[in-house]
Amino acid sequence: MLGGVSLTIHQGEALGLVGESGCGKSMTALAILGLLPRGAQIRSGSSIQLQGKELVGASEQALCKVRGGAVGLIFQEPGACLDPVMRVGRQIGEALQLHRGLRGAAQQAVLRDLLVEVGLHDIDRVARAYPHELSGGMQQRAMIAMALAGEPVLLIADEPTTALDARIASQILDLLDRLRRERGLALLLISHDLAVIGGRCDRVLVMYAGRAVESAPAAQVFDAARHPYTAALIAASPGLAGVAPKSPLRDIPGQLPAPGGGGDGCAFAERCTLARPSCGHRVPAWTPVAAEHAVRCLQFEEGWSC
Ligand code: SF4
DSSP states (O other): OBBBBOOOTTTTTTEEEESSTTTSHHHHHHHTTTTTOOOOOOOOOOOOOEEEOOOOTTOHHHHHBBBTTTEEEEEOHHHHHHHHOOOOOHHHHHHHHHHOOOHHHHHHHHHHHHHHEEESSHHHHHHSOOOGSHHHHHHHHHHHHHHTTTOOOOEEETTTTTTTHHHHHHHHHHHHHHHHHHTTTEEEEESSOOOHTTTTTTEEEETTTTEEEEEEEHHHHHHOOOOOOHHHHHHHHHHOTTTTSSSOOOOOOOOOTTOOOOOOOTGGGGGGGGOOGGGGGGOOOOOEEEETTTEEOOHHHTTEEE
């Protein structure tokens, strides 16, 4: 179950959505696009607005236009997302036809521009290739070109570098950063890895067990995390050079409960070094602690003095 997740992304802004695998990050992205799995339902109080238009309750036809159109999607396994039996150029061409009505020479011209824009070389060969003939990094660039085919205003990148080696991953993140700046895109960058988010996002939303637990400008999260889970994530993250505290890496003991878990209390209570008895009896409320900085933790809600 997801609950208490509220996020806003402005044009040209990058929001990092972070948390351990299974905390509800991808489900949040799917909910934005009306792609919740069979059996999942929106119970109450949900509103998802894109450029002022409400998506909750929109027709499937309207949502199909949004997916791959105004909202571009990039997933972690480009090889699994691209059609294995269709040439890459044709797949992107179909997206250009579907979302922009482009055919023939006009379609080919925009296709070539997109392949160049995402940093691919030898674009005629790439366009003629089947996905398995491209490296993982080239496949991800092709996926990004396809996401751009619909002229999106929002890009959702769900663990876009997990399947790539470190050097290619860094290149893909640089590419997303450049596209955001040059096109004025809003970017929702989803990752279990704070090092991926660090330095590339304006704001960070941390999720735990299906709930948002901390939201703040990125610098505040890395320099002055307030929620014990965020602090634990930072302490457990290798590769946060320049943003992590200079202390040894520490694992987070215990297990992440399923989204909506935690019973009547704070879902992090069993793993939290600051937990008090009251933490097991009440779900903390979303509590502002500074400008644009809020957390879901009783120590701030109840004003504990440590
Ligand atoms: S509410 Fe209690 S258990 Fe939960 S994060 Fe805060 S201090 Fe830890």
